[in-house]
Amino acid sequence: MPEPAPKPPFFAGVDLGGTKILTGIFDAGLNCLARAKVSTKPERGPEEVIARIARCVRDAVDECDLDLKQIHSIGIGAPGTIDAANGRVLFAPNLKWEDVPLKKSLEKQLGLPVSVENDANAAVLGVYETELTGKPRHVIGIFLGTGIGGGLILDGKLFSGFSGTAGEIGHMVLDVGGPKCNCGNQGCFEALASRTAIFRKLSEAVGSGKKTILTDTLGSDLKDLRSGDLRKAIRKGDKLVESIVEEAAEYTGIAVANLINLLNPQVVVLGGGVIDALGDEMMAIILETASDYGMSGAMKGVDIVASKKGDDAGIVGAAVLARRQSK
Numbered sequence: 137m138p139e140p141a142p143k144p145p146f147f148a149g150v151d152l153g154g155t156k157i158l159t160g161i162f163d164a165g166l167n168c169l170a171r172a173k174v175s176t177k178p179e180r181g182p183e184e185v186i187a188r189i190a191r192c193v194r195d196a197v198d199e200c201d202l203d204l205k206q207i208h209s210i211g212i213g214a215p216g217t218i219d220a221a222n223g224r225v226l227f228a229p230n231l232k233w234e235d236v237p238l239k240k241s242l243e244k245q246l247g248l249p250v251s252v253e254n255d256a257n258a259a260v261l262g263v264y265e266t267e268l269t270g271k272p273r274h275v276i277g278i279f280l281g282t283g284i285g286g287g288l289i290l291d292g293k294l295f296s297g298f299s300g301t302a303g304e305i306g307h308m309v310l311d312v313g314g315p316k317c318n319c320g321n322q323g324c325f326e327a328l329a330s331r332t333a334i335f336r337k338l339s340e341a342v343g344s345g346k347k348t349i350l351t352d353t354l355g356s357d358l359k360d361l362r363s364g365d366l367r368k369a370i371r372k373g374d375k376l377v378e379s380i381v382e383e384a385a386e387y388t389g390i391a392v393a394n395l396i397n398l399l400n401p402q403v404v405v406l407g408g409g410v411i412d413a414l415g416d417e418m419m420a421i422i423l424e425t426a427s428d429y430g431m432s433g434a435m436k437g438v439d440i441v442a443s444k445k446g447d448d449a450g451i452v453g454a455a456v457l458a459r460r461q462s463k
């Protein structure tokens with residue numbers, strides 16, 4: 137798209153998730169001016185979801201009293217396999233999308249340039265630009281939520297691999313023959329340490345007669361369970377929840393060690409809803425396990441830290457993508 141007259145440097149960052157769409161409007165310094173949120177409703181199909189993204193962007197723009205004309209460009213972090221060069225979502229199982237031309241459709245709706253990247257790649261960019269002020273050259277981001285996403289910054293740049301699919305940290309197999317993963321394999325990191333995995337193990341344990349205080353408030357089917365409930369239960373001395381969360385933290389530590397042995401990063405940053413809620417409970421175990429499994433040479437001087445960005449990592453990272461279009 138040819139660039140007409142220069143526009144003020146405001147950017148929209150969109151985090152497209154399976155259940156919600158978040159948009160933030162940012163200035164060139166990546167300060168967030170306003171946010172908006174709408175539900176995704178993927179069951180209505182890609183066209184309707186893209187219309188909802190457009191609405192969410194308009195809402196956020198309106199919220200900070202700007203006009204859409206003042207937005208330079210839009211970045212989107214989308215789940216699944218992304219063809220970033222062409223802005224297409226190739227495969228996103230949780231949206232049930234196959235080869236959706238997200239960039240083209242949204243550009244048509246909003247009349248602004250759009251860039252699309254994998255959501256975890258966007259999130260690691262967001263953390264890199266706003267939290268890691270020392271600007272390390274080699275950074276690994278791991279985001280534990282409903283699934284587990286990863287992003288690699290190598291030599292100061294997002295590493296996307298031969299055909300753009302690199303960074304699927306959640307699908308490293310850590311337990312051969314282990315629990316089934318959404319990708320079809322067994323024993324993936326995601327099937328062992330995501331929120332979904334933790335909740336599944338807890339339900340199985342309750343089903344086999346183990347006791348947790350969570351059933352007192354949520355019933356035996358543990359409906360409406362949230363990551364924050366796990367933290368509260370552990371703080372009240374719930375041994376079952378503690379052991380399941382500990383196990384997830386150990387698998388995370390093993391994943392971190394594998395990645396450190398392979399890539400020798402300066403920083404490994406952990407984020408996402410599970411780390412937000414359970415960072416205090418998990419980080420010490422992650423560090424300890426990583427140092428048990430990491431090769432001593434590779435572990436030396438590596439920082440393993442929790443992101444403080446929470447949900448915002450996705451929208452900030454998407455705004456970084458948008459800002460790159462202005463350079």
Ligand SMILES: [Zn+2]
Pocket residue numbers: 306307317318319320321324326327
């Ligand atoms: Zn998998």
